Amino acid sequence: MPEADELDIDLRSDTVTTPSDAMRDAAATAEVGDDVYRDDPSVNELERRAAEAVGTGAALYVPSGTMANQIAVHVHTDPGQELLLERESHIYRWELAGAAKLSGVQTRTIDAGERCVPTPDAVREGLVDEDLHRPGTGLLAVENTHNYRGGVAVPVDRIAAAASVARERDVPVHLDGARVFNAAVALGVDASELVDPVDSVTFCLSKGLGAPVGSILAGDEAFVEDARRVRKLFGGGMRQAGMIAAPALRALDNVDRLADDHANAERLATGLDALDGVDAPAPDTNIVVAHTEDAGIPAESLYAACKDAGVGCVEFDEYATRFTTHLDVDADEVDDAIDRIAGVVDELRA
Numbered sequence: 001m002p003e004a005d006e007l008d009i010d011l012r013s014d015t016v017t018t019p020s021d022a023m024r025d026a027a028a029t030a031e032v033g034d035d036v037y038r039d040d041p042s043v044n045e046l047e048r049r050a051a052e053a054v055g056t057g058a059a060l061y062v063p064s065g066t067m068a069n070q071i072a073v074h075v076h077t078d079p080g081q082e083l084l085l086e087r088e089s090h091i092y093r094w095e096l097a098g099a100a101k102l103s104g105v106q107t108r109t110i111d112a113g114e115r116c117v118p119t120p121d122a123v124r125e126g127l128v129d130e131d132l133h134r135p136g137t138g139l140l141a142v143e144n145t146h147n148y149r150g151g152v153a154v155p156v157d158r159i160a161a162a163a164s165v166a167r168e169r170d171v172p173v174h175l176d177g178a179r180v181f182n183a184a185v186a187l188g189v190d191a192s193e194l195v196d197p198v199d200s201v202t203f204c205l206s207k208g209l210g211a212p213v214g215s216i217l218a219g220d221e222a223f224v225e226d227a228r229r230v231r232k233l234f235g236g237g238m239r240q241a242g243m244i245a246a247p248a249l250r251a252l253d254n255v256d257r258l259a260d261d262h263a264n265a266e267r268l269a270t271g272l273d274a275l276d277g278v279d280a281p282a283p284d285t286n287i288v289v290a291h292t293e294d295a296g297i298p299a300e301s302l303y304a305a306c307k308d309a310g311v312g313c314v315e316f317d318e319y320a321t322r323f324t325t326h327l328d329v330d331a332d333e334v335d336d337a338i339d340r341i342a343g344v345v346d347e348l349r350a
């Protein structure tokens with residue numbers, strides 16, 4: 001990963017935003033207490049508002065989205081069970097085999113095709129009933145927006161259809177909604193509608209919403225009570241966490257402006273797709289994936305040359321590179337990025 005200060009336009013991720021003055025003020029003046037004793041008023045307020053935002057009975061503030069997902073896996077499953085999830089999902093690809101290491105579960109993957117939404121049939125096929133020889137499925141996990149497929153916003157009926165197959169077999173469903181508010185804004189629905197068909201949800205405060213630190217794990221009260229114990233087990237019990245929860249509360253006000261990030265991503269995709277040999281499909285949300293196989297440019301080369309040109313991005317696959325818009329880049333910077341990337345592509349193609 002490059003150093004941020006080498007990058008004029010940092011499109012590596014929506015995690016790179018730095019806290020606004022209002023967030024810094026909120027941190028400086030936060031009312032705090034020991035949150036392990038539930039004494040931190042700022043954390044309590046954040047958890048109350050977070051639960052309200054996704055329409056669940058309760059919510060828990062945790063250090064990261066990864067921890068939120070791993071706590072959910074641990075609460076919902078017993079060691080030796082199976083975790084059923086989509087093959088390009090974050091929990092499977094990017095969480096260091098945490099489900100195996102932290103919860104002792106075996107993963108079974110669903111190939112859900114281009115848009116990475118498991119179909120009811122695929123879920124049905126993937127579910128395993130416990131018997132003398134087989135461990136049984138403990139949890140189905142789904143993702144919205146889908147990161148690896150370029151921020152795909154999955155409509156509620158697709159999630160509901162997959163979830164109902166699992167729940168009919170008494171298998172709970174977890175939604176990795178790291179960017180669930182991006183999905184909600186793109187689909188024009190309330191986030192609570194996207195969360196309604198599942199038993200628990202992760203969302204990140206430190207991505208598009210712009211908080212410096214933290215994620216939320218939400219579900220009903222009994223689930224969150226269990227999750228609180230597992231958070232402690234995983235070393236995530238924090239003391240005067242109001243210092244980071246108070247700015248995170250401000251981040252919950254940034255939901256509607258995610259539409260700006262989506263418009264900027266569309267602008268970027270249009271600009272990149274116009275380049276010879278570059279395929280950048282119109283994004284649903286704030287993640288643009290540029291495919292450069294036709295130009296004969298491996299992602300590794302594109303990434304390195306973009307970095308030299310002051311544009312931050314992430315290698316996704318051999319010929320796929322990810323660019324993510326966020327609240328610290330505006331439309332002019334997107335245009336500047338397009339110009340710089342166009343120059344890079346011209347040079348590499350030659």
Ligand SMILES: *Cc1c(COP(=O)(O)O)cnc(C)c1O
Binds near residue numbers: 090178179
């Ligand atoms: C970023 C992300 C996570 C993990 O969040 P961290 O805070 O980086 O640990 C989980 N799932 C998805 C889909 C993500 O994009």
